[in-house]
Amino acid sequence: MFKQAIFDFYEGVRIKNWYSNTWENEYYDDMGWHGLAHMRALEATNDQRHAESSKNLWRWITEGWTDYEGGGIKWRKQSDDLGEAKGIPANGPAAIIAARRYVKYPEESHGGFNNLEWAQRIYDWMKYNRTILSSGRVFEYLDNTNNDFSYNVGTYIGAALELYDITGDKIYFDDAIKVTTYHITYNVDKSYGVLTDYGEQPGGGSGHDVNLFKGIFIRYFILLIQHPDLPVADRDRYIKFITNNAEYLWMAGTQKSPDIKFSYSWWKNPGDAETWGDLRSALSGTMLMEAMATLKGEGLVD
Template sequence: MKKKYLFLIMLIIPLWWSCGKEDIPANGEDEEEETIDWNVAANASSMALINQFWNSGGNYFNTDNSGNTTFQYWPNAHALDVLIDAYERTSNTEYSTYFDQWFQGVKVQNGNTWNNDFYDDMEWNALALLRAYKATSDAKYKDAALELWGYIKEGWNDNAGGGITWKKGMEYSKNACSNGPAAILAARLYQEFGNEEDREWAIRIYGWLKSTLVNTNTGAVWDNINSNTGEINKEWVFTYNQGTYIGAAVELHKIFNEKSYLNDAVKAADYTIGSLVENSVLKSEGTGDGGLFKGIFIRYFTDLIQQERLDAPIQRRYLQFMKLNAETLWEQGTTQPAVLFGPNWRQKPGTSTGLTEQLSGCMLIEAAALLEKEELFN
């Protein structure tokens, strides 16, 4: 009788342990020192994006996973970015097979054109399309990106000393969100195709952004300036504006190899991870548009981390921040087994969430997998 009782206990204990761990991909032999396998986690999160948000009838990503089929132009650009992240990491055509479908569906949903009233929205799509071209060498993505770049340059005017306006018909509103991504795009186009005009555009846009909307003492990126009044909105400091300023600085550093650009990026990154956080985890910036902000910061922060000239102590500090945020999201803020993310990376969203919040989570997990693959995580 005692032997039978002991046998049952021995059988139940490992089953209980495995149930407690089943939603956290891990590796390693010592169970007490198990670490998350970020490649497995990234596969799970990026496939969840497809399985729960992809609209197979319209060939775009839905606004949420609960049946809302509303089309939103700019989040779909970031959804393509995540698919490209996953494809570049794995070379799995299960991700790339959606590229062409996305290309067709998004253009149709946008009125059968890439043109849009919001310059930042066009910039996000141009950046994603340029990445799709680099990943596939398919000229249609290049052509669409260059078409968008032509529209985007029309948004520059001399109000407030320069800069690309936020929206057509609102020439007085100059925003960080319409200039940071434009500088990244111009710099990447130059690096890809060698057009000197694109390099000059990158320098011009970045210079205006830094001199007008950046507190160079703290690294804070202010949201916008109203050229009618000269008033700068210094109350709105968002992670995505921090991220694109960082991204622009990194791209210019790649072109010129000048440490000053890297220093600009570090200043903005330090402000972000010191001021836009709650207990060292990026804070919630809400749902809707705000749900995407953290993910955009993570994308360009990850680019900064990978720069060879970044000082080693700074890189270590940034990697610790990334690891803490990724582990917190995966262990505390992910609804399993559906793999859903919400705006608060310390809190599970339940059975439904929005596309923007899901994308930010996917970007963080994909970034962790990339850093693991490059052996920067330890």
Template sequence: MSGWTERAEELQEVFYRHYWNERTAIMNQWYPLKEGVEGENYYYWWQAHAIDVLVDGWDRSRDEKYLERARELARGLKASNGGTYRHDYYDDMEWTALALLRMYDHTGEEEYKLAVLDLWTDIQTAWNGHMGGGLAWNKNQLDYKNTPANAPAAILAARLHARFGAEDDLVWAKRIYEWNLENLVDPETGFVWDGMNRLGDGRIDYDWAFTYCQGVMIGAGLELHAHTGEIRYLREAERTARATIDRLVDPETGMLPDEGIDDTGLFKGILVRYVKLLIASGAEGAEAWADILRRNGETLRELGIDRASGAIGPSWSEPPAGPVQLSVRLSGVMLAEALATSVIRAATSS
């Protein structure tokens, strides 16, 4: 495990050098940037995760450069989105709110608190009676409900309650979590399904087995346990963590799956972010997950980084064959930052 602090710093610097666009003040979508694609397929929510990754750098190093970069990116994200953080996709706003809440935690700057509360006001409008409740995914498709729109909102609501004390936010966190648990979690195994009624037929997408959904439901359970003391939330997070190993971790290599590019390129990183919190909690399965992250990190370090450019692809077992999307690169940096934390080093050395 030695050297991950230095490796995280190195990967952060290469990431920033490759993707930061000084002119637009947001991250480019590709490295190397393809001719004629600047601005194409602009994914608002990837930028939110880039802010989160920069805050990870601050958490590790306490180097002010990371917060200044995150400030610049937050300003650029708002400007590129028409002068507002509000968006048509509720899950995108939730990720932005979570990132900006961390910015507020570290800087105390009121603009971030106000932005988060404004986003939270808009996010609450997603709740409706279609499919028995839950938050919609998109303002233009209010009857499609999924884990990506609900579990991160439960995390956000619980954290808002913890930061600012509004009891109603805890009520929201519990209500959103319960809807997701009752509708999109396998009651036998704890494995989390992606969504329901995507095509207007009421069906659940049982075949969409993503690391992302497991990560955010684990995170929601951990937050509710932390802020209520109710053990059931921890047990449900542990159950989903076990199911994730059973379904999505290679039993021979311990590797997380290659989930491809575009949005799915971010999914492993999101799982890593919330599994890191599971490890920090000392929950059942913490040591197993610390070992899985260690194996993924060692494989990435040995096999998955392009030696010439420092690029990381969607598979952590082999270097990328061509240009790499921002989403994919973010996941690799999230893994490095997780492995640089003392709690994971301690878990893997015990």
């Protein structure tokens, strides 16, 4: 069943892509998520179509690097011409892809750089252009903390961990801890200590993009919690934090009957007047519950 769903995804998205019969599209962040998914699909199915498609996606992504704003992957193909700012949404997934491809394909190169070099140069652009080094704040706009989204922090953590595991350079691990600690301290609802992103909102169908961002953070946050090199004090704090989020979601932000549906907010019931169960909220909540199940399986939570 799951393999068939992967096969259907491969064919369906490619056919419905507005570029027609290709995985390439206008948005480099979207190609980044597809690139990660295709690499995982290859591992899960050994379907060699994913080897080719993931390679093509990565090549197209590297073509998004320009000198505008000092480097980095742009958001979409016309971004530089329109003066659109670059950010972590395109660069975080790209750095993770580069690092993982280096492990799998160490001889592969694009544009004169091997995959490790790509991972490092993308990471360095994020670190020195989209973080406050002294505090660990990850931002989209320096003067607007509303846009300090969980999505960005999560993929930054993911890239830092990948590079640490490859190089052994502790600076990457320290970076991951610093941005994580900042995020779970400042980007939460102060009354409940639960993650929140500015702009999350109820909505039918797929819901608002922001509703997914907490789940993306959780996906990489748990990798940090699981990492054997994480100091005990940090692990204890992080486990306490994620457990509190999961308890609020289950007790206050979940409709349990007739079907399980998760709220866009993890600490409150949206009420009958609001829409339950948009796709992005469902994915985000599921990632949190999946993370808790993983931690329970490893004996880290009761």
